[in-house]
Amino acid sequence: MARGAITDVDASDIGEHLEAIAEGDRVVTHFFESHLAGYRGWRWAVTVTRVPRSRHVTVCETVLLPGPDALMAPGWVPWNERLQPGDLGVGDLMPTAPDDERLAQGYVLSDDPAVEEVSWELGLGRSRVMSREGRIETAQRWYEGEAGPEAPISTAAPRNARCGTCGFYLPLAGTLRAMFGVCGNLYAPDDSRAVSADHGCGAHSEALLGTAEQPVEELPTIYDDTEVEAVAVSRGHGSVEDEEPAEDYGHS
Secondary structure, eight states: OTGGGOOSSOGGGEEEEEEEEEEETTEEEEEEEEOOTTOTTEEEEEEEEOOTTOOOOEEEEEEEEEOTTOOOOOOOOOHHHHOOTTOOOTTOOOOOOTTOTTEEEGGGOSSOHHHHHHHOOTTOSOSEEEOHHHHHHHHHHHHHTTTSTTSHHHHTSOTTOBGGGOTTEEEOSGGGTTTEEEEOOTTSTTBTSEEETTOBOTTOTTTTTTOOOOOOOOOOOOOOOSOOOOOOOOOOOOSSOTTSOOOOOSOO
């Protein structure tokens, strides 16, 4: 009876009976294997019951449910958790959460309470700035990434060619000033990017300092015309044989 209650599909889409589970008093759910295309591991579930002192069975519901090894779509993830660095394109708008822990009110930018009291001027400043947690997270991400000292281009550069001693290094303002700056060298791979002070590359401003350019010594060209050396030259066969008389050219 439970098998016959599955009427939404062909009989060939219903497989063997798998198990029966008692849901309660006189309530049982029968599970059948599903052969529907695209539903691997799913099972037909038919719940039946009967009233007390009755032999008449009633079908409560039929439904297709996933089994333990069912093929299912990935769980839904909110957009703000799916977004990755680099996903934001031209014209895209990404709203910032009001409770973003990376941000704090502009008048609490300083960690010094004495400075906080005089840091806010009416009509000036930003409504929110990066919080201490946000700055620490940013500094750690930059330092451990391509802008830090362990980047391949940095480890391959001379040890004394560090950004903190480069003339093209523009230190940041604020609490990150001692640790990070922006590269201003047009020819450097990190031009216009934030780099750590101990980052480095081959475009350091002092890379050629103290290395005088050595003039190239040009040797004079020598022609030895004091001796004549006979050189045998092989000649291929021409159109006139050597044994034939010379042809008259009509002049002396």
